Amino acid sequence: MHYARVFQLCRLLLVDRHEAEEVAQEVFLKLVKQCQSHSQILSWEAWLTRVAVNACRDRRRSAWWKWWREEHTEFQEAEFSSNRLTPEQQILSREQQERIWRLFRALSPRQREVFVLRRLEGLSSKEVAQVLGLTIGSVKRHLFHAIRHLRKGLGDC
Amino acid sequence: MNTCLCNRALLLLSAGEGTSEQHAHLATCASCAAQYRRFVHDLEAIEQMLRETSPSPTVARRFFPLRLRWRPVTAAFAATLVLVWGGLWLRQPSWPPVSDEARIEDVSRFLADEVSPALFATVDVRTAPIPAPVSNSVYLQAALEGGWPCEWQEPFPTPICEIHPFPLLLGGQ
Numbered sequence: 131m132h133y134a135r136v137f138q139l140c141r142l143l144l145v146d147r148h149e150a151e152e153v154a155q156e157v158f159l160k161l162v163k164q165c166q167s168h169s170q171i172l173s174w175e176a177w178l179t180r181v182a183v184n185a186c187r188d189r190r191r192s193a194w195w196k197w198w199r200e201e202h203t204e205f206q207e208a209e210f211s212s213n214r215l216t217p218e219q220q221i222l223s224r225e226q227q228e229r230i231w232r233l234f235r236a237l238s239p240r241q242r243e244v245f246v247l248r249r250l251e252g253l254s255s256k257e258v259a260q261v262l263g264l265t266i267g268s269v270k271r272h273l274f275h276a277i278r279h280l281r282k283g284l285g286d287c
Numbered sequence: 288m289n290t291c292l293c294n295r296a297l298l299l300l301s302a303g304e305g306t307s308e309q310h311a312h313l314a315t316c317a318s319c320a321a322q323y324r325r326f327v328h329d330l331e332a333i334e335q336m337l338r339e340t341s342p343s344p345t346v347a348r349r350f351f352p353l354r355l356r357w358r359p360v361t362a363a364f365a366a367t368l369v370l371v372w373g374g375l376w377l378r379q380p381s382w383p384p385v386s387d388e389a390r391i392e393d394v395s396r397f398l399a400d401e402v403s404p405a406l407f408a409t410v411d412v413r414t415a416p417i418p419a420p421v422s423n424s425v426y427l428q429a430a431l432e433g434g435w436p437c438e439w440q441e442p443f444p445t446p447i448c449e450i451h452p453f454p455l456l457l458g459g460q
Contacts, residue, residue, distance in 0.1 A: 147341050226336075230337070270299060280333050281326075281330075283333070284332070284333070
């Protein structure tokens with residue numbers, strides 16, 4: 131359960147499923163080491179979120195990653211497409227999906243982190259601010275810019 | 288709050304960020320409420336799409352372009368190597384052509400300056416003066432003094448030369 135959540139978080143932050151798998155495994159390796167060190171952590175969920183966000187940041191900073199993202203930004207057909215999509219969401223054409231993914235990729239790392247944690251992970255603004263080390267006002271500002279940017283993918287702003 | 292909400296406020300409201308006053312306004316303003324519902328619907332559609340789909344490239348598409356891109360890279364690298372090697376080869380110091388006479392003069396000057404003039408003559412050997420022949424009396428005198436004892440011996444040398452070489456050397460000095 132936690133792995134699925136961490137993997138989903140990494141997948142959205144890195145916009146790459148294979149990289150997300152590797153980073154999620156790294157996160158759980160750190161979790162095992164943390165458990166072995168017998169350190170007391172109040173909220174493992176928050177700890178996992180924080181470590182996952184930092185691991186994704188580290189991965190994004192690597193030179194290989196930068197080169198890879200610049201060279202390979204083609205949209206691929208959804209591997210996650212499932213019958214869980216409601217007919218309403220399926221109305222979104224594939225072109226729209228491509229546009230939204232491109233726009234999502236074009237978000238700044240900070241905007242993407244805020245959007246993912248606040249809207250897709252369901253954290254409150256205060257929790258997002260704590261995880262990312264921002265103020266609540268800054269979280270709202272990044273969230274607004276991210277949503278406004280993503281709405282361009284729907285064809286109207 | 289009677290004035291309609293701006294798009295920024297409506298977007299933030301749709302994202303769950305808003306004040307109680309803004310929420311109260313939504314309950315009284317139909318146009319803002321309609322815009323708000325539209326924003327919420329769009330945002331949910333975007334979020335659902337991001338959750339349920341993935342842009343991850345397949346393994347084949349991941350590595351195939353990489354292999355193709357190495358061809359021009361390798362070709363460019365090879366061409367660069369060839370150009371660098373050619374440039375280095377052309378930059379090698381080339382000796383200016385020197386005539387034989389100038390080279391002989393240089394060698395002669397070197398020998399004359401650095402080596403004892405007594406050993407190397409800078410003049411032509413054929414034109415050099417031939418030293419006068421030494422008379423036999425000089426050799427006889429030297430032999431009597433023990434200087435050159437072996438010069439007039441038979442083809443088979445006597446053991447004297449081999450047994451006592453040092454007096455000869457000492458005597459010649």
